[in-house]
Amino acid sequence: MRNIKLLIEYDGTNFCGWQRQNNGRTIQEEIEKALEKVLKRPVKIHGSGRTDTGVHALGQVASFKANITVPMDKIPLALNSLLPEDISVKGASEVEEDFHARYSAKGKKYIYQIYNGPLRSPLLRNYAYFVAHPLDLNRMQEAAQYFLGSHDFKGFMASGSCVQDTVRTLYKLDVYFHENLIKIEVEGNGFLYNMVRIISGTLVEVGKEKILPTEMQKIIASGIRESAGPTAPAQGLYLAEVFY
Template sequence: MKNVKLTIQYDGTNFSGWQIQPNARTVQEEIEKALTKIMKKPIKINGSGRTDAGVHAMGQIANFYEEFTMPIEKIPIALNALLPQDISIREAVEVPRDFHARYNAKGKKYIYKIYNNKIRNPLLFNYTYFVTYDLDLEKMKEATNYFIGEHNFKSFMASGSSIVNTVRTIHELNLYEKDELLILEAKGNGFLYNMVRIIAGTLVDVGRGKIKLKDLPVIIKSCKREKAGHTAPPQGLYLAKVFYQS
């Protein structure tokens, strides 16, 4: 029995997220359908985590177990011939039997893209958060420092989530300008539901002057969702990379 690790890219615009759900188009279902056709038997895959409707991925990871004779390096070619244009398998490698895409993940990197302009760009509509307000970029950059380290990020988790342990560590949080966009890069040992999007929305609120820098420590310590900023929309979010033990 081989254990195969897949590296996956997808445009989340027309998906209802990663995870299979009734009467909805999902990334997991499309990949499982293609694998089932290739292997000629039902195949289930384990993803490193869910992404919501509209969220994109540059480096989603999944794994599956199966006996087969096809060279593993040929799997991306075979899968991409069957998959829709908005999904691509970038790599397939054999990994140890005990590897699990979700349970062995040690951290993740997300990217969030903001298009700050008075005039919308239809070519960026599905791939960025369009913000028309004037933003103070230097204050936003300064604000990123308050999130780095280990904190209880309950204030930055979507209401209604059932997660009990809301302590996470953000190793890096960088905001910079590139090609007319504001790019936020977040790297940590894990992220709560909507955490990156709420941090992004909070930074935008700081840039607008709605939230003051001195209030950020109070917001974090409050553990109350209503104290933090708004939830930025899904289309600006990208799962960039999943980290595993080397």
């Protein structure tokens, strides 16, 4: 039995997210179906975490165990020939027996993209959040600093989540212009449900001057979901990298 780690890119637009479900096309199901064709038996894969409907991945990681004789460097092409066009396996490697894509993850990097301009961009409609109101990048950058370090991010979690420990550590939260986009790049040891989208939605409120950067500390400390900004839409979010 070998333990295999896959690196996966996908366009989340036409998926009902990562996790297999009864109704709706999911990334997990497509990959499991392709693996079953290669291995001639059902295989269950474990993702580093779920992504929601419309969320993209540049570097999702999944792992599975199988008796597989195909050389590792042949796996991506073999799977891609069976996968739909909106998923691509970008790498495969054999890992230690106890490696698990989710439980072994030490951290993650997400990128959130905002298209800020007076008129919407058709080419970016599925790949960035369109904000027509001019955003003040300096204010967003100032506000971002308050998120760094370890905090109880309870107020930045989708209501209804039932995680016990809501303390997470962010190592990086950069906000910058890149070509015609504002990018929010976040790295941390873990993320609560919708956390990056709520942080992004809150930074957009700061950019619109509806929230002062200096209010961040109080908003985070409050632990109240309603104090933070709205959840920014799914299509701007990319799971960029998983750290092990």
